[in-house]
Amino acid sequence: MLNHATTHGFGPQPLARFQQLPVPEVEAAIDTILDTHLAVTAAGYIAVHLAAASCTTSPPAGCA
Known part of the structure; x- marks a missing residue:
C-alpha cells in the first residue's frame, strides 16, 4: 500500500x-x-476516507 503517509515522510x-x-x-x-x-452518515453527512478527501481538497503528488 502506497499512500501519502508512506511516500511523503512518514x-x-x-x-x-x-x-x-x-x-x-x-x-x-x-x-x-x-x-x-455509520455515525457520520446517521448525522446526515457523507463519510469519506480522509486520504481520499485530502486528494480532492489539496491533491498531493500521486493522488489518482
Whole structure:
C-alpha cells in the first residue's frame, strides 16, 4: 500500500506496525472506523476516507 503517509515522510513504519498487530486488535480498529462512518452518515453527512478527501481538497503528488 502506497499512500501519502508512506511516500511523503512518514515512511512505512506505522503501516508495518499496524500489520503486525494481533488479528483481534486489527478487527477492533476496523470496527471503530466502520462505526465512525455509520455515525457520520446517521448525522446526515457523507463519510469519506480522509486520504481520499485530502486528494480532492489539496491533491498531493500521486493522488489518482
